[in-house]
Amino acid sequence: MGKPKLLLIDGNxxxxxxxxxxxxxxDRFVNHxxxxxxxxxxxxxxxxxxxxxxxxxxxxxxxxAGKTTFRTNAYDNYKGNRDKTPQELVExxxxxxxxxxxxxxxxxxxxxxxxxxxxxxMAHAGVESGYAVTIVTGDRDMRQLVDDDITVWITKKxxxxxxxxxxxxxxxxxxxxxxxxxxxxxxxxxxxxxNYPGVPGIGEKTAIxxxxxxxxxxxxxxxxxxxxxxxxxxxxxxxxxxxFLSRDLARIRLDAPVTLDLDDLAYRGIQYxxxxxxxxxxxxxxxxxxxxxxxxTITGTQNESNPTxxxxxxxxxxxxxxxxxxxxxxxxxxxxLDGENxxxxxxxxxxxxxxxxxxxxxxDLELLSQDTPVKRILENNKIKKNVFNSKETFVALHRxxxxxxxxxxxxxxxxxxxxxxxxxxxxxxxxxxxxxxxVQTDDEVYGKGAKFAIIDNDTDxxxxxxxxxxxxxxxxxxxxxxxxxxxxTDLYTEIELPLTFVLAHMEINGITVNAERLLGMQSxxxxxLSELEQTIHQQAGHEFNIQSPKQLGVILFEEMxxxxxxxxxxxxxxxVEVLEQMTDVPLVASILQYRQLAKILSTYVDGLLRVIHGxxxxxxxxxxQTLTQTGRLSSIDPNLQNIPVRVEEGRxxxxxxxxxxxxxxxxxxxxxxxxxxxxxxxxxxxxxxxxFINDEDIHAATARRIFGLAEDAVVxxxxxxxxxxxxxxxxxxxxxxxxxxxxxxxxxxAKSIIDTYLNEYSGVxxxxxxxxxxxxxxxxxxxIAHRRRYLPDIKAKSFNARSFAERTAMNTPVQxxxxxxxxxxxxxxxxxxxQKQLKSKMLxxxxxxxxxxxxxxxxxxxxxxxxxxxxxxxxxxVPLKVETHEGKTWYxxx
DNA sequence: CGATTCACG
DNA sequence: ACGTACGTGAATCGT
Numbered sequence: 001m002g003k004p005k006l007l008l009i010d011g012n013x014x015x016x017x018x019x020x021x022x023x024x025x026x027d028r029f030v031n032h033x034x035x036x037x038x039x040x041x042x043x044x045x046x047x048x049x050x051x052x053x054x055x056x057x058x059x060x061x062x063x064x065a066g067k068t069t070f071r072t073n074a075y076d077n078y079k080g081n082r083d084k085t086p087q088e089l090v091e092x093x094x095x096x097x098x099x100x101x102x103x104x105x106x107x108x109x110x111x112x113x114x115x116x117x118x119x120x121x122m123a124h125a126g127v128e129s130g131y132a133v134t135i136v137t138g139d140r141d142m143r144q145l146v147d148d149d150i151t152v153w154i155t156k157k158x159x160x161x162x163x164x165x166x167x168x169x170x171x172x173x174x175x176x177x178x179x180x181x182x183x184x185x186x187x188x189x190x191x192x193x194x195n196y197p198g199v200p201g202i203g204e205k206t207a208i209x210x211x212x213x214x215x216x217x218x219x220x221x222x223x224x225x226x227x228x229x230x231x232x233x234x235x236x237x238x239x240x241x242x243x244f245l246s247r248d249l250a251r252i253r254l255d256a257p258v259t260l261d262l263d264d265l266a267y268r269g270i271q272y273x274x275x276x277x278x279x280x281x282x283x284x285x286x287x288x289x290x291x292x293x294x295x296x297t298i299t300g301t302q303n304e305s306n307p308t309x310x311x312x313x314x315x316x317x318x319x320x321x322x323x324x325x326x327x328x329x330x331x332x333x334x335x336x337l338d339g340e341n342x343x344x345x346x347x348x349x350x351x352x353x354x355x356x357x358x359x360x361x362x363x364d365l366e367l368l369s370q371d372t373p374v375k376r377i378l379e380n381n382k383i384k385k386n387v388f389n390s391k392e393t394f395v396a397l398h399r400x401x402x403x404x405x406x407x408x409x410x411x412x413x414x415x416x417x418x419x420x421x422x423x424x425x426x427x428x429x430x431x432x433x434x435x436x437x438x439v440q441t442d443d444e445v446y447g448k449g450a451k452f453a454i455i456d457n458d459t460d461x462x463x464x465x466x467x468x469x470x471x472x473x474x475x476x477x478x479x480x481x482x483x484x485x486x487x488x489t490d491l492y493t494e495i496e497l498p499l500t501f502v503l504a505h506m507e508i509n510g511i512t513v514n515a516e517r518l519l520g521m522q523s524x525x526x527x528x529l530s531e532l533e534q535t536i537h538q539q540a541g542h543e544f545n546i547q548s549p550k551q552l553g554v555i556l557f558e559e560m561x562x563x564x565x566x567x568x569x570x571x572x573x574x575x576v577e578v579l580e581q582m583t584d585v586p587l588v589a590s591i592l593q594y595r596q597l598a599k600i601l602s603t604y605v606d607g608l609l610r611v612i613h614g615x616x617x618x619x620x621x622x623x624x625q626t627l628t629q630t631g632r633l634s635s636i637d638p639n640l641q642n643i644p645v646r647v648e649e650g651r652x653x654x655x656x657x658x659x660x661x662x663x664x665x666x667x668x669x670x671x672x673x674x675x676x677x678x679x680x681x682x683x684x685x686x687x688x689x690x691x692f693i694n695d696e697d698i699h700a701a702t703a704r705r706i707f708g709l710a711e712d713a714v715v716x717x718x719x720x721x722x723x724x725x726x727x728x729x730x731x732x733x734x735x736x737x738x739x740x741x742x743x744x745x746x747x748x749x750a751k752s753i754i755d756t757y758l759n760e761y762s763g764v765x766x767x768x769x770x771x772x773x774x775x776x777x778x779x780x781x782x783x784i785a786h787r788r789r790y791l792p793d794i795k796a797k798s799f800n801a802r803s804f805a806e807r808t809a810m811n812t813p814v815q816x817x818x819x820x821x822x823x824x825x826x827x828x829x830x831x832x833x834x835q836k837q838l839k840s841k842m843l844x845x846x847x848x849x850x851x852x853x854x855x856x857x858x859x860x861x862x863x864x865x866x867x868x869x870x871x872x873x874x875x876x877x878v879p880l881k882v883e884t885h886e887g888k889t890w891y892x893x894x
Numbered sequence: 895c896g897a898t899t900c901a902c903g
Numbered sequence: 904a905c906g907t908a909c910g911t912g913a914a915t916c917g918t
Contacts, residue, residue, distance in 0.1 A: 548916055549898060575899060599900060603913055630910060639912045642902035729908065738908030799905050811909045847903040
């Protein structure tokens with residue numbers, strides 16, 4: 001057996017280190033009571049990472065007792081230049097001690113002494129009693145305590161890494177000196193952070209050299225007369241007192257009047273049962289998940305009435321289908337897929353049941369898709385189903401001939417509405433967010449990335465599925481209650497949930513893409529690109545990778561000597577806005593051309609060809625309904641919301657999008673200026689409202705106001721363009737700088753334009769001020785349908801973070817309300833089309849635009865019907881305006 | 895896997 | 904003195 005282990009931890013130094021390591025995110029680490037937790041998080045990681053694996057026999061965390069110590073008594077200015085400890089850290093000191101206690105470690109502090117002195121004293125007491133001592137600190141000066149029985153661990157990079165010092169390592173760093181000589185070095189060197197002087201002109205390097213020669217400060221001064229005449233010698237003589245003072249201040253005391261006995265320091269190990277409520281108080285979700293995975297029972301803090309239910313899951317077979325038949329009313333259901341894209345992925349298992357009667361799981365898809373009780377329940381509108389991601393569930397089941405209906409609760413969707421910041425798609429992660437810990441994440445169970453694999457073992461697989469279904473059921477009541485408290489029940493039941501199934505139908509229907517046309521474009525583009533490539537290499541004088549901004553930067557800004565107008569984190573920027581300003585250089589013009597064509601080819605031509613389904617010649621996008629911060633949809637795999645339109649060459653891509661039947665047309669319907677109309681409505685600005693009520697050209701009307709033109713003046717295109725930029729700027733949460741950059745003017749002009757704008761549209765001005773105050777007070781902003789976005793940074797100390805939050809506060813109600821409106825229109829449109837039994841299909845949504853495929857005999861009707869439904873989706877104090885276009889391809893529907 | 899660039903509203 | 908327009912997704916480079 002080795003010696004018993006004594007662990008001494010420098011609480012103050014490490015708390016400061018932990019606090020400042022996460023100082024940039026101090027406002028992100030706040031618990032539900034407003035307590036900052038960044039230092040607590042770091043300290044906890046340290047305790048978990050060091051103490052518990054270390055298994056000490058005795059352990060102590062030492063703290064500073066107060067502001068005054070024997071050092072401040074000896075030297076008035078000691079630490080006199082330190083800023084006051086920030087309040088955000090001060091409030092963490094008590095909980096830090098509690099955390100230490102719950103980790104089974106004794107806290108200690110001593111009046112008039114610093115934590116260092118307690119540690120020094122206890123370290124020596126430990127050595128005398130035969131302990132191997134380890135000291136953990138962020139303070140490099142503690143290395144003076146190292147000896148054969150004392151090792152000092154110093155955290156670096158904040159607190160994530162550790163350097164371990166034995167006498168050999170100290171000698172390495174200090175040019176062969178002993179740990180005790182560290183004090184002598186410090187004496188000569190002084191310490192600016194503790195505000196004590198040392199000898200001027202002597203830094204660490206020189207100090208080490210002198211101590212190597214003279215061993216310590218007293219000996220140095222005994223022999224100082226023999227030293228060669230120099231400025232350094234003069235300083236040493238002049239500042240002799242300072243040297244001795246510094247040396248004294250730097251020396252950690254080994255004889256502090258500590259009232260502790262080693263027996264008081266027995267390490268008690270982690271106090272799990274008490275640590276759980278403590279972590280819950282701090283909102284340490286990850287720690288709680290860890291504890292839950294270790295088998296500790298976590299009961300919800302916000303939901304005491306819903307204690308952990310024991311899992312009851314069994315394999316479903318043809319023999320016990322009767323148990324499924326018995327399920328009524330509220331049924332929890334979950335399907336597992338073997339991939340992300342539910343248009344292609346296979347169902348690999350499912351589970352059905354409820355908390356009272358338990359769960360039945362299976363891999364046998366016949367039990368799902370044949371005429372079984374499972375299918376009957378899923379297709380029964382009267383039986384409420386609770387699921388996680390009903391769009392995925394619906395689409396997947398649809399491919400297995402099951403028509404899911406009667407979905408009442410969608411955990412993913414509700415969780416998103418409650419807080420759009422929690423953008424995880426994983427059931428386990430989301431459950432943990434809501435303080436439910438009886439389920440693991442898929443990453444934990446199946447592995448992530450290349451390691452992903454559905455588990456073979458039935459027992460483990462069914463348990464995971466069962467826990468997922470159980471989590472869905474358990475979270476239904478509390479989350480629905482929260483929706484109600486947020487006044488979001490209508491948003492959920494009237495908009496988001498019905499929309500899910502509208503989107504599912506659009507995705508399943510897909511849109512036809514003409515592969516031949518794309519292949520034609522592919523060969524033409526490939527040819528043009530290889531010609532351009534040759535030209536570019538000639539213009540550059542040698543070959544290089546045109547697609548590498550790094551290589552291009554070297555050529556333009558080093559070899560050719562062009563002036564870099566902008567830089568990025570990693571080097572020169574070569575983006576369009578930079579290159580467009582140097583198009584007189586032939587190479588640059590070629591590069592711009594190349595980039596444009598390469599983008600069209602790789603992202604759109606090749607990209608689309610890759611995702612056309614062989615079976616139906618269509619692409620089936622997936623709309624993400626639970627991702628954006630504003631309530632918009634996003635579209636992936638392929639993204640059909642960013643098909644080129646602004647530049648003709650890219651716009652050609654749209655010719656490949658066709659209706660699914662010959663003779664049909666594509667019809668597009670877009671809201672005109674929906675965001676500005678929403679702005680006029682929300683701000684209730686009279687002038688802006690009148691402009692829309694009179695169906696004026698809003699950008700021209702704005703130009704007349706901000707440039708002081710007559711009411712009937714003709715507005716030239718340049719002024720209109722600037723006014724348009726200002727209108728956009730207002731929607732985005734304007735800044736002088738942003739506007740100046742956008743319209744290419746100076747900041748002063750931009751400021752005066754903005755001032756005039758806000759003066760003219762005084763309702764807008766009033767609203768922007770109010771919405772920021774409102775966000776500060778409530779912590780969130782809302783859309784017209786009560787979609788909510790939290791803005792924790794609205795009170796941030798960082799100017800950047802706070803400004804961003806303020807612009808978001810202005811933009812989100814506008815962008816988000818526009819999203820609400822088109823979502824409502826989509827639901828109504830789908831319902832009207834079904835009711836009228838039309839053959840037309842809604843295919844795509846592009847934020848303010850809907851695209852349909854329409855048979856010849858429904859064209860006239862749809863041109864009338866679609867705008868009617870869209871412009872009456874909600875009643876605002878300004879009219880909504882919708883324009884329609886039709887054509888044989890998407891390109892022609894303009 | 896982050897950074898850069900560029901496509902859309 | 905700070906360093907900015909809002910919201911997205913995909914391809915590519917290079918560590």
